[in-house]
Amino acid sequence: MTDTSKNNEKEAVLTAHAENRAVAALMQQLPGIVQNANDAHGELSLTVARESIVAACRAVQAAGYNFLVDVTCVDWYPNQPRFQVVYHLLSHAMKQRLRLSVLVAEGDLSVESIVSVWPAANFYEREIFDLFGVRFAGHPNLRRILMPEEFQYNPLRKDFPVEGYR
Amino acid sequence: MSGTPILLTAPDVVDSSEDRTMILNMGPQHPSTHGVLRLVLEIDGEVVVRVAPDIGYLHTGIEKTCEAKFYQQVVPLTDRIDYLSPMHNNLCYCLAVEKLLELEIPERAQWLRVLLSELTRLNSHLVWLGTHAMDLGALTVFLYCFREREEILRIFDSISGQRMMTSYFRIGGLALEPPLDFCDRVRAFLKIMPERIDEYENLLTGNRIFMNRTKGVGLLSAEDAIALGVTGPPLRASGVDWDLRRDMPYSGYEKFQFNVPVSNDCDVWARYVLRVQEMRESVKIATQALDGLPEGPIKANNPKVILPDREAMKTQMEALIHHFKIVTEGFPVPAGQVYQAIESSRGEMGYYVVSDGTAKPYRVHMRNPTFATLQAIEKMCVGRLIADVVAAIGSIDIVLGEIDR
Numbered sequence: 001m002t003d004t005s006k007n008n009e010k011e012a013v014l015t016a017h018a019e020n021r022a023v024a025a026l027m028q029q030l031p032g033i034v035q036n037a038n039d040a041h042g043e044l045s046l047t048v049a050r051e052s053i054v055a056a057c058r059a060v061q062a063a064g065y066n067f068l069v070d071v072t073c074v075d076w077y078p079n080q081p082r083f084q085v086v087y088h089l090l091s092h093a094m095k096q097r098l099r100l101s102v103l104v105a106e107g108d109l110s111v112e113s114i115v116s117v118w119p120a121a122n123f124y125e126r127e128i129f130d131l132f133g134v135r136f137a138g139h140p141n142l143r144r145i146l147m148p149e150e151f152q153y154n155p156l157r158k159d160f161p162v163e164g165y166r
Numbered sequence: 167m168s169g170t171p172i173l174l175t176a177p178d179v180v181d182s183s184e185d186r187t188m189i190l191n192m193g194p195q196h197p198s199t200h201g202v203l204r205l206v207l208e209i210d211g212e213v214v215v216r217v218a219p220d221i222g223y224l225h226t227g228i229e230k231t232c233e234a235k236f237y238q239q240v241v242p243l244t245d246r247i248d249y250l251s252p253m254h255n256n257l258c259y260c261l262a263v264e265k266l267l268e269l270e271i272p273e274r275a276q277w278l279r280v281l282l283s284e285l286t287r288l289n290s291h292l293v294w295l296g297t298h299a300m301d302l303g304a305l306t307v308f309l310y311c312f313r314e315r316e317e318i319l320r321i322f323d324s325i326s327g328q329r330m331m332t333s334y335f336r337i338g339g340l341a342l343e344p345p346l347d348f349c350d351r352v353r354a355f356l357k358i359m360p361e362r363i364d365e366y367e368n369l370l371t372g373n374r375i376f377m378n379r380t381k382g383v384g385l386l387s388a389e390d391a392i393a394l395g396v397t398g399p400p401l402r403a404s405g406v407d408w409d410l411r412r413d414m415p416y417s418g419y420e421k422f423q424f425n426v427p428v429s430n431d432c433d434v435w436a437r438y439v440l441r442v443q444e445m446r447e448s449v450k451i452a453t454q455a456l457d458g459l460p461e462g463p464i465k466a467n468n469p470k471v472i473l474p475d476r477e478a479m480k481t482q483m484e485a486l487i488h489h490f491k492i493v494t495e496g497f498p499v500p501a502g503q504v505y506q507a508i509e510s511s512r513g514e515m516g517y518y519v520v521s522d523g524t525a526k527p528y529r530v531h532m533r534n535p536t537f538a539t540l541q542a543i544e545k546m547c548v549g550r551l552i553a554d555v556v557a558a559i560g561s562i563d564i565v566l567g568e569i570d571r
Contacts, residue, residue: 040502040503041265041266041268041502041504043503043504043505045503066392067392067395068395069395069505069507069514069516069533070505070516070518070531070533072518072531072533074520074528074529075529086503086518088505088516088518088533092392092406092408092413095413095414097505097507099503099505118393118395119393119394119541120393120394120395120538120541122541123537123538123540123541124538131229144222145221145222146221146222146225146570146571147222147225148222155227155230156229156230160230162230162231162233162234163234
């Protein structure tokens with residue numbers, strides 16, 4: 001997709017969801033933070049700037065998305081930026097879900113940890129660190145969680161073989 | 167493995183500046199850890215000062231394996247994640263892929279899915295009740311629970327040919343029409359179940375030892391539960407009225423009448439009472455599903471995704487071609503990303519599926535309830551005795567298969 005059509009889609013989605021409390025909060029408090037937006041399959045996803053993920057989480061938490069469901073990562077190798085860290089949020093009161101994601105390029109594989117906003121992120125961020133090698137700055141205990149401590153690879157990366165050595 | 171003494175490598179617990187406390191290693195081969203969970207406890211006398219769960223002993227790389235399989239080949243892998251509620255995993259994965267494919271699932275398939283999901287919940291809760299009571303010294307309950315569980319497993323065996331790893335749900339519907347005596351068997355089972363639940367309650371609910379071991383133990387406030395990502399019965403036992411079956415219905419749950427039990431006691435006892443009530447509600451939902459089970463097809467109508475009937479395959483050229491293509495090449499799924507969540511026996515189970523437009527999933531991530539709930543174990547145990555740790559682990563109904571994946 002070209003940049004202009006992406007931008008058009010983003011504007012269209014943000015206009016369509018202007019009354020959504022998370023979108024409104026992000027647009028008002030942190031203008032320019034949303035880099036991309038889409039709502040395929042009835043799921044609103046917003047890509048936000050990597051540096052402002054903690055601020056974005058605080059804003060949507062204040063806007064009513066009280067529950068952090070899941071944090072995970074997708075490796076888009078060999079495309080750049082390579083990693084997409086995905087946050088799934090839930091609002092108990094509004095019965096709505098929201099997906100935030102940030103893009104992380106190779107060279108500086110680091111995202112601010114959101115453990116200070118939701119302590120639930122602790123294990124999830126450790127899992128991403130373990131399986132993808134993305135670091136979370138400010139995480140209280142960033143160690144491997146599933147693989148053994150002395151393991152040297154990040155098995156969920158796309159350049160790690162599914163079986164054997166190739 | 168290098169020569170490091172694993173027993174002592176728990177940097178977030180070991181603190182040698184104080185000599186008052188000692189490190190106690192609980193698990194991974196401890197009967198009350200329900201599998202291979204290792205807890206590193208820092209204790210002062212018999213009082214727990216800190217708890218650090220150490221997981222990963224059962225890690226099999228299922229998420230990685232999924233990326234190398236066709237979409238339909240992932241279904242049997244999902245059984246093996248939470249081996250006590252295989253149908254919930256099947257259902258959640260199928261719903262996620264169906265959302266990407268925008269498939270319309272026929273009503274009969276949806277109702278059978280609900281019926282089997284509730285039987286799965288009963289199955290899982292029975293194992294939980296038996297083992298939880300056994301951990302706390304009430305050995306008899308285990309035998310009673312496994313008597314009924316055996317009947318559920320026989321029903322699963324009759325419909326899918328497998329007792330535990332059923333793989334009965336398929337993308338687009340169900341694998342097979344259930345056998346002729348299926349409804350009678352399930353009806354007979356659901357009829358005896360309420361009095362059997364009374365039997366378990368007779369053994370435990372008024373039991374002084376069980377009450378002393380569980381009341382006021384493993385306290386978790388609603389704020390902590392939400393902050394730590396706790397879902398399912400432990401969340402509802404902390405007073406948060408949230409059940410995905412009612413609040414964000416899937417697979418036709420909006421057509422069923424049931425109550426969502428909630429408790430404000432926040433302790434192990436509340437989680438016990440709540441799960442027993444949930445079992446009664448499951449019987450209610452399953453009975454409704456059985457009574458109102460509609461006739462009709464059990465698979466969606468999309469020959470490019472769903473395998474043809476055996477009969478059609480033997481008589482029609484197109485069906486044979488579709489069968490060959492699906493089995494050898496899989497079916498392409500439109501590019502996109504979806505997150506589908508269901509209320510499993512243990513809480514919110516979610517599948518995040520990313521497609522790049524090919525026949526193999528680009529990424530499958532499972533959000534499993536006890537992975538997050540395990541983070542609350544420290545809140546529940548600190549300042550309590552070691553024996554209470556056993557009660558707390560039991561009360562979050564831990565399944566290591568889904569934590570480690």
